[in-house]
Amino acid sequence: MNQYRSWIEIDLEQFRKNIQLIKAFLGQKKYCLPIKGNAYGHGLVRIAKTAEEESVDYLAVATLCEGVLLRNKGIRLPILVLGSFQKEEIQDLIEHDLEFTISSQYKARLVENHLFKKSRKAKVHLKIDTGMRRVGAVPETALEIYESIITSSKMELRGIYSHYANADVSSHPFNQFQKEAFSDFINKINSDSICIHIANSSAFLDPALNIGSMARVGMLSFGITHLEKPDSLKNITSFFTLKSRVSYFKVIQKGEGVSYGHTYVARKATRIVTLPIGYGDGYLRCLSNKSYVLIRGQKYPVVGTICMDQMMVDIGDGEAYVGDEVVLIGKQKDKVISLEEIAHLANTIPYEILCHFNERLPRIYLESQKLAFG
Numbered sequence: 437m438n439q440y441r442s443w444i445e446i447d448l449e450q451f452r453k454n455i456q457l458i459k460a461f462l463g464q465k466k467y468c469l470p471i472k473g474n475a476y477g478h479g480l481v482r483i484a485k486t487a488e489e490e491s492v493d494y495l496a497v498a499t500l501c502e503g504v505l506l507r508n509k510g511i512r513l514p515i516l517v518l519g520s521f522q523k524e525e526i527q528d529l530i531e532h533d534l535e536f537t538i539s540s541q542y543k544a545r546l547v548e549n550h551l552f553k554k555s556r557k558a559k560v561h562l563k564i565d566t567g568m569r570r571v572g573a574v575p576e577t578a579l580e581i582y583e584s585i586i587t588s589s590k591m592e593l594r595g596i597y598s599h600y601a602n603a604d605v606s607s608h609p610f611n612q613f614q615k616e617a618f619s620d621f622i623n624k625i626n627s628d629s630i631c632i633h634i635a636n637s638s639a640f641l642d643p644a645l646n647i648g649s650m651a652r653v654g655m656l657s658f659g660i661t662h663l664e665k666p667d668s669l670k671n672i673t674s675f676f677t678l679k680s681r682v683s684y685f686k687v688i689q690k691g692e693g694v695s696y697g698h699t700y701v702a703r704k705a706t707r708i709v710t711l712p713i714g715y716g717d718g719y720l721r722c723l724s725n726k727s728y729v730l731i732r733g734q735k736y737p738v739v740g741t742i743c744m745d746q747m748m749v750d751i752g753d754g755e756a757y758v759g760d761e762v763v764l765i766g767k768q769k770d771k772v773i774s775l776e777e778i779a780h781l782a783n784t785i786p787y788e789i790l791c792h793f794n795e796r797l798p799r800i801y802l803e804s805q806k807l808a809f810g
């Protein structure tokens with residue numbers, strides 16, 4: 437038993453399996469693992485180290501800081517910083533050997549100017565906007581930018597990429613439009629020896645959309661997708677478990693309200709337990725009176741308003757003792773509360789749920805010794 441009030445368990449063995457299955461499915465294509473947002477809540481550094489051990493080809497992060505942290509922790513894989521950089525960040529990006537995104541002629545010039553009279557070269561990826569309308573040059577201007585990058589003595593072109601706006605809806609007609617716009621662009625240039633990438637997890641699962649020489653497989657690497665998986669990927673699963681412990685037990689009477697605002701009123705005498713976790717840890721307050729937890733293999737409702745540091749559960753005439761382990765997301769005995777289910781109850785997507793869990797919840801990493809104990 438650990439000393440924590442609430443924590444997250446990360447099963448790295450399952451993560452390794454997910455990586456291996458995705459790698460096998462990719463065949464000759466390169467595997468880029470996006471680990472922005474603290475590796476989708478799984479813990480940036482440990483996830484990066486494990487990915488490096490499993491020979492993933494590339495990591496992708498959102499910010500300079502994430503990249504610098506990884507380099508300071510000894511990660512040597514190529515790291516692509518997605519999104520757009522600011523002028524003030526160029527020096528650190530280059531110094532930490534981070535590859536970054538050129539999305540306009542202006543950004544290309546910033547890099548040129550910065551490296552004027554310096555001997556170093558920036559490793560860059562050109563971002564094409566094929567319809568996401570977020571960051572990137574539209575194909576017509578991108579051709580000019582491409583020319584300036586490949587003729588520059590200050591930049592080395594490592595990749596060209598784009599991003600689907602509707603890949604999560606596989607039949608969406610816009611996917612085809614973006615794919616064609618991207619292919620048309622790639623056909624106009626010399627793409628030998630550079631990474632061509634457009635597919636995220638959803639597009640990776642769709643053979644019609646998974647084009648290019650690399651795929652950026654984020655959420656699926658963490659075991660989550662709402663799409664049908666081909667047979668060879670069936671064993672990919674989530675390896676994230678959110679746990680807490682019963683910290684208090686009481687019996688309340690019919691008509692008594694629970695927590696702020698008494699949004700829950702007992703219809704009969706019942707047993708209420710308190711858990712030391714709340715929205716201050718990232719368990720969303722909008723789940724009040726909506727979500728469930730698992731205690732001793734039984735599913736019980738979260739009742740009353742979720743507080744910053746605590747929340748209450750109605751166990752009816754069920755059994756629970758102070759110190760009992762509680763599962764809020766994940767499996768206990770034969771019952772499961774999935775991340776997708778929690779996201780649905782919170783009216784959001786799994787990505788956002790994962791990003792809310794903060795450093796107050798320690799991440800506990802399970803390695804192979806866990807398997808030895810079953």
Ligand SMILES: *Cc1c(COP(=O)(O)O)cnc(C)c1O
Pocket residue numbers: 470472518599635636637638652653654655656
């Ligand atoms: C986050 C991100 C990805 C990964 O998306 P998943 O749906 O998690 O696979 C890919 N590409 C870009 C540009 C991203 O920002």
